[in-house]
Amino acid sequence: MERIGQVAFRKGQKRTALDQAASFAYLFTAVIAASSLVLIAVFLLVKGLEPFFKTYTENGVTFQVSFWNFLFAMHWYSLPKESGILYLTINTLYVSLLATLIALPLSIYTALFISKIAPKPFGEILAFAIELLAAIPSVVYGLFGREIICPMVDALAQGLGLMSKGGLSSLSAAIVLALMILPILTSLSVNAMKNVPASYLSSSLALGASRTETYFKVIIPASRNGIFAGLILGLGRALGEATAVSSVIGNAGSGPTFDLFGTSATLTSNMLLGYSEAVGANAEIRFSIGLALILLIIGVDLLLSLVQKRMAKKYGQD
Amino acid sequence: MKKFEKMMLLLPLAALAACAKTGDPSISVYTRDTTSGTRDGFMTAIGYSAAKTDNSKLATGYIQVASNGDMISSIKNDANGIGYISLSTLATSGVSGLSYEGVKPSEATVLDGTYKMTRNFNYIVRASYADEKVGQIVEAYRAFLTTSDAKATMKQLGGILTIAASDPTWADIKANYAIAAADNKAITIHFGGSTSVEEMAKALSKEFAPLCGNFVAEHNHTGSGDAYKRTQGSDKDSSSALDIAYASREFSSSEAFATGTTGKMCTDAIVASVNANNQKISNITAAQLRDIYSGTITKWSELVK
Numbered sequence: 001m002e003r004i005g006q007v008a009f010r011k012g013q014k015r016t017a018l019d020q021a022a023s024f025a026y027l028f029t030a031v032i033a034a035s036s037l038v039l040i041a042v043f044l045l046v047k048g049l050e051p052f053f054k055t056y057t058e059n060g061v062t063f064q065v066s067f068w069n070f071l072f073a074m075h076w077y078s079l080p081k082e083s084g085i086l087y088l089t090i091n092t093l094y095v096s097l098l099a100t101l102i103a104l105p106l107s108i109y110t111a112l113f114i115s116k117i118a119p120k121p122f123g124e125i126l127a128f129a130i131e132l133l134a135a136i137p138s139v140v141y142g143l144f145g146r147e148i149i150c151p152m153v154d155a156l157a158q159g160l161g162l163m164s165k166g167g168l169s170s171l172s173a174a175i176v177l178a179l180m181i182l183p184i185l186t187s188l189s190v191n192a193m194k195n196v197p198a199s200y201l202s203s204s205l206a207l208g209a210s211r212t213e214t215y216f217k218v219i220i221p222a223s224r225n226g227i228f229a230g231l232i233l234g235l236g237r238a239l240g241e242a243t244a245v246s247s248v249i250g251n252a253g254s255g256p257t258f259d260l261f262g263t264s265a266t267l268t269s270n271m272l273l274g275y276s277e278a279v280g281a282n283a284e285i286r287f288s289i290g291l292a293l294i295l296l297i298i299g300v301d302l303l304l305s306l307v308q309k310r311m312a313k314k315y316g317q318d
Numbered sequence: 319m320k321k322f323e324k325m326m327l328l329l330p331l332a333a334l335a336a337c338a339k340t341g342d343p344s345i346s347v348y349t350r351d352t353t354s355g356t357r358d359g360f361m362t363a364i365g366y367s368a369a370k371t372d373n374s375k376l377a378t379g380y381i382q383v384a385s386n387g388d389m390i391s392s393i394k395n396d397a398n399g400i401g402y403i404s405l406s407t408l409a410t411s412g413v414s415g416l417s418y419e420g421v422k423p424s425e426a427t428v429l430d431g432t433y434k435m436t437r438n439f440n441y442i443v444r445a446s447y448a449d450e451k452v453g454q455i456v457e458a459y460r461a462f463l464t465t466s467d468a469k470a471t472m473k474q475l476g477g478i479l480t481i482a483a484s485d486p487t488w489a490d491i492k493a494n495y496a497i498a499a500a501d502n503k504a505i506t507i508h509f510g511g512s513t514s515v516e517e518m519a520k521a522l523s524k525e526f527a528p529l530c531g532n533f534v535a536e537h538n539h540t541g542s543g544d545a546y547k548r549t550q551g552s553d554k555d556s557s558s559a560l561d562i563a564y565a566s567r568e569f570s571s572s573e574a575f576a577t578g579t580t581g582k583m584c585t586d587a588i589v590a591s592v593n594a595n596n597q598k599i600s601n602i603t604a605a606q607l608r609d610i611y612s613g614t615i616t617k618w619s620e621l622v623k
Contacts, residue, residue, distance in 0.1 A: 059371075059543075060572050077374040078352040150395055165346040165381060166395030251351075251382035253373045263381050273382055274351035277513055277541045282353065 048291030111189035142247030168250030181234035192226020348401035359437030377613030406476030477584030502531030511563035
């Protein structure tokens, strides 16, 4: 019983009835919090798998949903027509990856500036402004994307002599997502960089390295773990974001789309499309897409932690 | 790790290479999703019913939008876009509405029957009631829909119809419905069906309930598909059963309703629309729209020739 939280109790100190009642209450809330995870998992699993074991009769057509088609079809025609999520999964990964590629350098440089270069008060103001970005609701990001980012992307496409559908595209979605994950990535990177011991900096400088060399060869590698944690959280958010993405991506019915200026669709945007009016199989299949999405997010997170562990092994723990 | 980084750098390059080039601009085809009643009405009107709920029949690269408003803002942003919206929203939309088969869309052309891309807002009621009083209120409501009072409300909310001088007011006919004079606070009437009609339906209930003994109006709109199902079809005795349900389309042959249980409320017109800067065309035919939505015509140049 050497828990940190219990160190405060002196040996032999008696627990009052109130203490006991309170710890029962803590236990109760902890169980509720943890069991909601189990509840959600069971609910999603049951609801997500149900459509594949059911026979639907809709508008005079009797059909079953093929699990194989659901996993591997490259278009979504609406049930009972062949509809599958493979292209949605590829698009989801592609758009999230693009978003991370845009956000990662931005947030690392910003974090460097805030933690090491900017005068302290200015850095704090900047850090606060970036954290505020996280407080903006996704529907506002969606509106912003639709009205500001899409026309900009459209203009860019036209400038390059390329076709774009009013800017509804993978690129717009990636930019909006990049804005959304920027605060997570930046604040975790700032924290990590602030925690790099000052001795690292002075040793490096004393060895004759320039400031820039020190930042890139000492500070950033030493903050690797924090940056990676930000990456995991940020990618999770990017993969799961629905409202903002649906507003700017164009909801293509087939794919996958690698064209930056082409319309695309993700698992989440497809779940949301027509949700308010869908009935029967087309409503229930959305749980299956949700299940697939969660599995995808867990998979990506596991993969990233594996990469992180391997890197730690290679370069040594800080 | 170096290899991984190189791959990451190659990704944007590969993405750029995959982009489509302009020149002779392609038509961007916008459609509502398969649950939409407007889509149903549009596809039926242009004679392409196969694509009502089946995306596989649509041109490659079609874009799905979630609502009428989403359609408008998409067309506004896309110089090469084509889509379809409700006539009631055309005036304020900022997109350009096309004439259909040579007829300009307007309330007048819809009413005189020359503008053909229309759909009716219909209702269906139960064939039998567990509570006789519910049946009487429903009958009173149906009579109310024919009055100038109800018609004015429908018109105000974008419904297209004529209010004739011969139309009775509710005050003229209420004596025929004894139930209207009773106290109906304990009776709940279940409304549902089309979401396109939802706003109008709620306004009508709000107006009629005080005129008919303050019955409780409960609205649960889930789509036109449930209108028949929940009044006379498979769900008529379920917990989601309805007394009065609306459909923003005609009832189909598979919906075998009892005679005298349905009625028309008003008409809504659908307008094929393009970007306001698109001067290429001002008129479109059903055959052209079919070709665009099925992918036979993909370039604006093919339409203009």
